[in-house]
Amino acid sequence: MSAILQIENLRKEFGARGFLKKSAPKLAVDDVSFEVQEGQTLALVGESGSGKSTVGLMALGLLAPTSGKVIFDGKSVTDLNSTERLALRRKIQVVFQDPYGSLNGRMTIREALTEGMMIHRLGANTREREERAAHLLADVGMEPEVLNRYPHEFSGGQRQRVAIARALSVEPKFMVLDEPTSALDVSVQSQVLNLLRRLQRERSLSFLFITHNLAVVEYMADTVCVMSQGKIVERGSVEKIFDTPEQDYTRKLLSSIPSTDPDARRLTPAKS
Secondary structure, eight states: OOEEEEEEEEEEEEOOOSSSOOSOOEEEEEEEEEEEETTOEEEEEOOTTSSHHHHHHHHHTSSOOSEEEEEETTEEGGGOOHHHHHHHHHHEEEEOSOTTTSSOTTSOHHHHHHHHHHHTTOSSSHHHHHHHHHHHHHHTTOOGGGGGSOGGGSOHHHHHHHHHHHHHTTOOSEEEEESTTTTSOHHHHHHHHHHHHHHHHHHTOEEEEEESOHHHHHHHOSEEEEEETTEEEEEEEHHHHHHSOOSHHHHHHHHTSOOSSTTOOOOOOOOO
16 A cells, blocks of 8 residues: 655745734644555544644645645645646545535536536547536436536535535545535534545545544544644544544543543444
8 A cells, every 4th residue: 555645744834914014924834744545534633723724725736835745646746837737636636614615606516517527628528528427416326417406406415415526527536525524414424424435435535534523533534643733743543543542632622522422432324
């Protein structure tokens, strides 16, 4: 097994704001390093403001690091030319937290699912792309008949399924999942998590899963990195983090998992 994503000594500072700019730059990410193995899920966990989403944006190539390296599939993300960057956009896709904001309300589901195919020249013609879109919808548990409808006609869970189908439309190898279930009801969360696990298994996908919810992490992840104030404060397998956490911060996150039974932290997924 080899690493598909390598994060090396990543650092991100945001410049001071304001007319005089007298305040010091804000250090959002400080010397973060980890690897995501092919076909596995690494969870990046921490409270709001810990820097985990900033790391995700840098991994996607959407935010330039102040220093450090992001290496995907053996190539530095920051050193790509325009052609290579376009190819990277196909290999790495993202599903964001808010299914209401991540889909263009003016585009039909058909347009949302075929847009990436056209950009990356997938499918020989319009008919083939639409057939692929219908298959993608079926793969995420939705009927092909919804292709002509708009995002506002669907529930949050259905929109997130469409967002996942859109991410899959360009046949990526890697997905950044930034709080993909936190805006959903608990029962719908479980369905979406089941869907993601099935798709990962069937398509040999690798995930960087960004979340504050350790109950979700225990169900989804192979490896966990816990972030606080821009740094990784603890890392290890799911078993190690849950059974023998070393840091008080990690224990605090564990204790925040809602449960009527403090010993029953396992997330019980619903059938998808």
